[in-house]
Amino acid sequence: MSTSRRPKLGYHHGDLPAALLQAAGQLLEKEGVEGLSLRALTRRTGVSHAAPYRHFRDRESLLAALAAEGFAMLAQAQREAATGGLRAMGEAYVRFALEHPQRFRLMFGSQVRIARHARLREVATTSFAALSGALASRVGDAPGAGEASIAAWALVHGLSHLLLDRKLAAAPDDPARRQEFVRAVLGSVRFSVAQPPA
Amino acid sequence: MSTSRRPKLGYHHGDLPAALLQAAGQLLEKEGVEGLSLRALTRRTGVSHAAPYRHFRDRESLLAALAAEGFAMLAQAQREAATGGLRAMGEAYVRFALEHPQRFRLMFGSQVRIARHARLREVATTSFAALSGALASRVGDAPGAGEASIAAWALVHGLSHLLLDRKLAAAPDDPARRQEFVRAVLGSVRFSVAQPPA
């Protein structure tokens, strides 16, 4: 039935790494990082608990792969929002966090030591580069542009965290109204550089 | 030798809860939340691994107590910076995060479900109230002041996280220069409300 023909699979999966990542993604959003144990994962995938070690060095490496997927998803969302300008990209960032809370926490939490996973480190900087590039395109390389783009990232990043952790009593629960709330908060900020274009 | 006279202590500690919290605080900053197991903690405190359950419902409750301590420390730092105005309080917020990275991560991470720990929830809102109050004192209750104070919190909160997680390649390692970097980033932002006072 599948397009690729592998006559003798013999083992449980034609592509165990992919199967593990897929199941891990589901388990992650359902249980959080803490609940994502290798043993629970292998139980649900139908392989022995030692099987993942053929494809991932250890649990952290599997989490790193999940985080890398997350950064790719975020970068994609940012690209799609890019035509709407800096504000739209900021909103997309926050929306991503709210739609994939556990994934976002994994990407920016401390369970995965990013420095130890080369591929992850590469893809992790992309989303910042996107925001930063969007700001630069409005502001050029005026003195202070670097600081302002970091502030822009910090703002959307912090807002995402505070919303995720339910630290903001003022934030509405309803998704649509919450998106408006996000717009209002982001709208209350101006980034000052040497020569603002307008 | 000690000032309080408890003739028959008999048990290992006159005040086991305090001894546990103190040791847990050290273990936390050294190993991170992940490494803070009850069994490691009891080993280093010299009691059986079941002893903490006389004083804390479970591991999460002990973590909640640690987090509550952290919010008290943060609120104290904010109060001390209050005379310096909003910017100084923002810098104090970031400085606290950098000086107590694991504590900060615990306070704002997802290991402790804040809603389940009443005392924690109370103290957790204090630091935001402080920032928010400082902004309100400069801006009054003009329309948009609520959003602006949330944005201010999001900004320092996000910057703290990004620095902690070493996501900012542009940030210097040296503490003094890093503090200047923080000042520059925070300084690139203006909060716009209906009637800015200057």
Added chain:
DNA sequence: ACCTGAACACCGTTCAAGT
């Protein structure tokens, strides 16, 4: 080349029993 099963050293939590 890829997977399994047993083994090891850890966990958090509960509970009868001790003082």
Added chain:
DNA sequence: ACCTGAACACCGTTCAAGT
């Protein structure tokens, strides 16, 4: 009132062995 020791159901990781 406070603590202990054994027990239970979990973990991550390693490694000889199987196909």
